[in-house]
Amino acid sequence: xxxxxxxxxxxxxxxxxxxxxxxxxxxxxxxxxxxxxxxxxxxxxxxxxxxxxxxxxxxxxxxxxxxxxxxxxxxxxxxxxxxxxxxxxxxxxxxxxxxxxxxxxxxxxxxxxxxxxxxxxxxxxxxxxxxxxxxxxxxxxxxxxxxxxxxxxxxxxxxxxxxxxxxxxxxxxxxxxxxxxxxxxxxxxxxxxxxxxxxxxxxxxxxxxxxxxxxxxxxxxxxxxxxxxxxxxxxxxxxxxxxxxxxxxxxxxxxxxxxxxxxxxxxxxxxxxxxxxxxxxxxxxxxxxxxxxxxxxxxxxxxxxxxxxxxxxxxxxxxxxxxxxxxxxxxxxxxxxxxxxxxxxxxxxxxxxxxxxxxxxxxxxxxxxxxxxxxxxxxxxxxxxxxxxxxxxxxxxxxxxxxxxxxxxxxxxxxxxxxxxxxxxxxxxxxxxxxxxxxxxxxxxxxxxxxxxxxxxxxxxxxxxxxxxxxxxxxxxxxxxx
Amino acid sequence: xxxxxxxxxxxxxxxxxxxxxxxxxxxxxxxxxxxxxxxxxxxxxxxxxxxxxxxxxxxxxxxxxxxxxxxxxxxxxxxxxxxxxxxxxxxxxxxxxxxxxxxxxxxxxxxxxxxxxxxxxxxxxxxxxxxxxxxxxxxxxxxxxxxxxxxxxxxxxxxxxxxxxxxxxxxxxxxxxxxxxxxxxxxxxxxxxxxxxxxxxxxxxxxxxxxxxxxxxxxxxxxxxxxxxxxxxxxxxxxxxxxxxxxxxxxxxxxxxxxxxxxxxxxxxxxxxxxxxxxxxxxxxxxxxxxxxxxxxxxxxxxxxxxxxxxxxxxxxxxxxxxxxxxxxxxxxxxxxxxxxxxxxxxxxxxxxxxxxxxxxxxxxxxxxxxxxxxxxxxxxxxxxxxxxxxxxxxxxxxxxxxxxxxxxxxxxxxxxxxxxxxxxxxxxxxxxxxxxxxxxxxxxxxxxxxxxxxxxxxxxxxxxxxxxxxxxxxxxxxxxxxx
Numbered sequence: 032x033x034x035x036x037x038x039x040x041x042x043x044x045x046x047x048x049x050x051x052x053x054x055x056x057x058x059x060x061x062x063x064x065x066x067x068x069x070x071x072x073x074x075x076x077x078x079x080x081x082x083x084x085x086x087x088x089x090x091x092x093x094x095x096x097x098x099x100x101x102x103x104x105x106x107x108x109x110x111x112x113x114x115x116x117x118x119x120x121x122x123x124x125x126x127x128x129x130x131x132x133x134x135x136x137x138x139x140x141x142x143x144x145x146x147x148x149x150x151x152x153x154x155x156x157x158x159x160x161x162x163x164x165x166x167x168x169x170x171x172x173x174x175x176x177x178x179x180x181x182x183x184x185x186x187x188x189x190x191x192x193x194x195x196x197x198x199x200x201x202x203x204x205x206x207x208x209x210x211x212x213x214x215x216x217x218x219x220x221x222x223x224x225x226x227x228x229x230x231x232x233x234x235x236x237x238x239x240x241x242x243x244x245x246x247x248x249x250x251x252x253x254x255x256x257x258x259x260x261x262x263x264x265x266x267x268x269x270x271x272x273x274x275x276x277x278x279x280x281x282x283x284x285x286x287x288x289x290x291x292x293x294x295x296x297x298x299x300x301x302x303x304x305x306x307x308x309x310x311x312x313x314x315x316x317x318x319x320x321x322x323x324x325x326x327x328x329x330x331x332x333x334x335x336x337x338x339x340x341x342x343x344x345x346x347x348x349x350x351x352x353x354x355x356x357x358x359x360x361x362x363x364x365x366x367x368x369x370x371x372x373x374x375x376x377x378x379x380x381x382x383x384x385x386x387x388x389x390x391x392x393x394x395x396x397x398x399x400x401x402x403x404x405x406x407x408x409x410x411x412x413x414x415x416x417x418x419x420x421x422x423x424x425x426x427x428x429x430x431x432x433x434x435x436x437x438x439x440x441x442x443x444x445x446x447x448x449x450x451x452x453x454x455x456x457x458x459x460x461x462x463x464x465x466x467x468x469x470x471x472x473x474x475x476x477x478x479x480x481x482x483x484x485x486x487x488x489x490x491x492x493x494x495x496x497x498x499x500x501x502x503x504x505x506x507x508x509x510x511x512x513x
Numbered sequence: 514x515x516x517x518x519x520x521x522x523x524x525x526x527x528x529x530x531x532x533x534x535x536x537x538x539x540x541x542x543x544x545x546x547x548x549x550x551x552x553x554x555x556x557x558x559x560x561x562x563x564x565x566x567x568x569x570x571x572x573x574x575x576x577x578x579x580x581x582x583x584x585x586x587x588x589x590x591x592x593x594x595x596x597x598x599x600x601x602x603x604x605x606x607x608x609x610x611x612x613x614x615x616x617x618x619x620x621x622x623x624x625x626x627x628x629x630x631x632x633x634x635x636x637x638x639x640x641x642x643x644x645x646x647x648x649x650x651x652x653x654x655x656x657x658x659x660x661x662x663x664x665x666x667x668x669x670x671x672x673x674x675x676x677x678x679x680x681x682x683x684x685x686x687x688x689x690x691x692x693x694x695x696x697x698x699x700x701x702x703x704x705x706x707x708x709x710x711x712x713x714x715x716x717x718x719x720x721x722x723x724x725x726x727x728x729x730x731x732x733x734x735x736x737x738x739x740x741x742x743x744x745x746x747x748x749x750x751x752x753x754x755x756x757x758x759x760x761x762x763x764x765x766x767x768x769x770x771x772x773x774x775x776x777x778x779x780x781x782x783x784x785x786x787x788x789x790x791x792x793x794x795x796x797x798x799x800x801x802x803x804x805x806x807x808x809x810x811x812x813x814x815x816x817x818x819x820x821x822x823x824x825x826x827x828x829x830x831x832x833x834x835x836x837x838x839x840x841x842x843x844x845x846x847x848x849x850x851x852x853x854x855x856x857x858x859x860x861x862x863x864x865x866x867x868x869x870x871x872x873x874x875x876x877x878x879x880x881x882x883x884x885x886x887x888x889x890x891x892x893x894x895x896x897x898x899x900x901x902x903x904x905x906x907x908x909x910x911x912x913x914x915x916x917x918x919x920x921x922x923x924x925x926x927x928x929x930x931x932x933x934x935x936x937x938x939x940x941x942x943x944x945x946x947x948x949x950x951x952x953x954x955x956x957x958x959x960x961x962x963x964x965x966x967x968x969x970x971x972x973x974x975x976x977x978x979x980x981x982x983x984x985x986x987x988x989x990x991x992x993x994x995x996x997x
Contacts, residue, residue, distance in 0.1 A: 070612065070613055073838060073839075074833040074838070075593075075611070075612070075613075075839065076593065076599070076601065076606065076609065076611070076714040076715075076833070076834075076839075076840075077592075077593045077599075077611070077615060077710075077711065077712040077713055077714045077715065078711070078712070079710060079711050079746060079747050079748065079749075080748070081745065081746060081747075081748050082748065109829050111828075111829050111832060111876070113832065113835060113853055115835075115837050115849065118833060118837075118838060119832060119833045120829070120831075120832020120833050120835055121829050121832055173837070173838075300877055300878045302828075302829070302873060302876035302877060302878075302881075303876075303881075304825060304829070304876050304881070304885060307717075307718035307719035307749070307826055308715075308718050308748060308749065309748050309749075310748055310749065
């Protein structure tokens with residue numbers, strides 16, 4: 032039987048605010064345990080939550096970026112359950128009335144086509160603390176620094192049909208929240224993580240299969256692996272005549288398997304009800320318009336602009352705009368390179384991306400600035416150096432040997448463009464290679480191009496790569512004619 | 514001196530007839546003398562009080578004082594007090610020392626009040642007799658075989674016995690007004706949101722409201738001037754400007770329109786109480802008020818609605834008492850579940866557990882719509898009833914409680930009958946309105962209170978009427994025998 036996979040994602044994006052969602056405590060990551068938890072975060076008797084307005088602005092900003100409806104009123108609700116790192120015995124979240132309702136984003140599929148994925152809702156909630164099971168003997172340590180950190184939970188429609196689409200969706204949401212600067216997107220620190228609802232059904236069947244919820248996946252790679260392994264598991268069960276159980280499962284990247292955490296029967300009854308300590312959040316039209324005015328250029332719009340303005344391919348524009356920092360780097364590079372976009376794009380998506388990738392670095396960690404790279408591109412464009420020499424310059428820049436001009440100067444890498452010098456090199460090579468000259472001259476026109484390579488290679492060798500390849504070619508062709 | 518009102522004490526302090534230290538020692542001595550029999554204090558903060566009184570004297574000497582600097586007060590043990598045990602009447606918090614002051618406490622401290630101690634109360638404010646306290650029942654000074662009412666029974670008893678000139682209380686379904694009525698003092702439950710709830714341990718967040726428990730309306734007004742107002746730490750506190758509550762105390766009530774809900778004078782009301790309230794209303798008529806009968810048709814729904822909403826909120830509010838971070842923790846928990854079950858099972862009393870169970874039930878999947886949502890709809894009906902009434906009248910008058918104080922242990926095993934005795938008070942909380950209970954007479958030497966309900970933020974008017982009434986009556990001056 033042919034099976035179809037159905038995936039919906041719940042993404043938790045930690046909103047980048049200085050203080051917590053309902054208290055004034057700081058949200059800095061990595062502080063000593065329990066140093067960033069005030070009376071409100073500890074859930075001491077008598078304390079009350081007060082909404083951080085910054086959190087509301089950021090959520091609305093996200094809503095506008097995915098063209099969602101922003102209801103005039105949203106309500107905080109209590110989700111009641113006991114857990115040691117949940118200080119109040121309930122999490123303040125939103126249930127019936129989220130701050131952001133229906134929206135959508137477009138993702139690029141591998142075949143180049145575009146798919147629209149619906150966003151059901153996005154709601155605000157507070158994060159819980161952390162339980163630490165190691166280092167405390169028979170006890171469990173509780174760190175409440177994270178308790179009360181603002182989260183935006185973004186819930187998709189079950190619109191994705193394979194793991195790759197799920198990854199593309201997650202990457203797109205990641206890109207949007209980073210463009211909006213509402214979340215730092217740091218997946219290692221847990222600032223951006225997701226739960227995946229996965230089910231399979233016979234192809235053509237309209238009704239959804241029973242789903243499993245894969246919890247707390249914190250990398251793009253793991254999302255893909257987790258979904259694929261879970262789909263396999265479910266298909267195996269169904270093909271063996273079994274039934275998939277509705278449950279929560281945990282993905283173990285070390286063993287590449289998913290394990291049951293709890294079944295539906297064991298699921299909590301969260302006893303949601305509106306939090307009487309907080310008034311409904313009322314959002315006025317003028318506030319929405321104010322936020323709309325602050326929206327930056329978003330990935331899709333920027334990609335189109337790169338295509339139009341810089342005449343880049345759709346693919347290159349897509350790569351350059353996927354991450355805001357890359358697009359910023361690119362634009363700064365082009366500016367420094369006197370408007371040379373194509374070469375800038377090639378160097379950023381090619382050499383630089385490869386070098387960064389090799390050292391597992393992000394573009395913000397590049398050893399040289401966009402302006403420095405632009406300086407090098409400029410020298411390629413004005414023919415001070417060839418593309419080939421540029422690779423040497425790039426390597427030297429990567430090793431911190433200064434900017435392109437200094438490296439070209441210090442290493443004497445300036446391209447030879449003096450016609451006299453090049454002519455001499457050409458003459459020498461022709462004189463020293465009589466048999467090759469003969470062969471060339473005897474060859475039919477369509478083979479000549481290949482044979483000329485030998486002479487070019489010799490000259491480049493002689494000039495240590497500095498001879499201007501265009502001039503060398505022209506002169507060779509002319510001299511070899513006779 | 515201990516028979517004085519706040520106004521009189523302030524005048525004595527100002528005239529240097531007595532120092533704050535002397536005054537504080539006088540009250541502390543009374544507290545120590547009578548607490549064994551009345552059990553109205555959980556904690557008496559003698560050292561802190563004397564230190565604060567000395568500071569008050571210094572401030573007075575340096576002319577850096579308010580009118581109330583140096584006046585003693587008793588704080589209900591539901592208000593968090595920095596460095597002092599705040600038990601909320603529960604074993605669960607018997608070891609809890611709050612690291613901060615509630616806004617009400619902070620404001621009173623800033624105004625120069627001297628805290629004598631923390632008063633006894635029903636556990637987590639759940640009760641109408643003060644018998645659910647982990648620290649034992651409070652006795653009514655009018656007859657120590659009788660309950661003082663609850664949940665602010667310790668404060669009511671302390672003020673009635675003149676162990677403190679004034680006290681704070683909190684009112685979720687009548688917890689200021691009913692004990693005020695049963696102990697013969699004046700208690701004001703302000704409009705929901707008028708007084709900050711920050712640092713006041715939550716019972717039912719949408720109903721809880723702190724307020725004064727005093728000898729007179731004038732004293733209540735003086736305390737309101739200190740504690741009322743917006744608090745940025747409490748999202749539900751009102752941003753509305755605060756009245757000077759003493760300003761209108763002496764206004765004439767000529768032409769005042771008083772509504773008498775026929776539902777408040779029907780079945781269920783002790784005829785002796787009815788008689789006293791009717792006499793009280795006649796006094797108000799003599800002062801120029803005009804009475805008319807009104808209807809509050811959904812009154813009978815208020816008890817069931819209240820006993821859904823309040824337990825629902827309390828079941829969630831009390832989840833934080835889990836033995837993990839503070840408060841009572843059971844010995845040698847086997848595992849997490851055992852830690853939760855035994856810490857809560859051993860730390861909470863019977864009434865609290867009953868309400869948590871009811872609350873968890875009414876919020877459960879499948880029951881929410883039938884109970885919680887329905888109760889919220891009833892709340893709207895009750896609010897509308899009152900708003901319709903206030904189109905015709907300025908205030909509403911009636912009894913505070915269905916009877917006088919009852920005997921200790923008389924009703925404790927009959928929770929439903931206990932709940933039903935809240936009939937005249939709970940609808941006010943459901944609607945969020947202000948209401949005052951003032952002494953109106955005695956039945957069998959036990960006090961009877963009369964309740965006045967006002968429209969939102971109309972505390973000034975309630976205090977004005979009560980003050981005028983107290984100018985022409987002397988029920989509020991009566992002192993229980995043995996406490997003169």
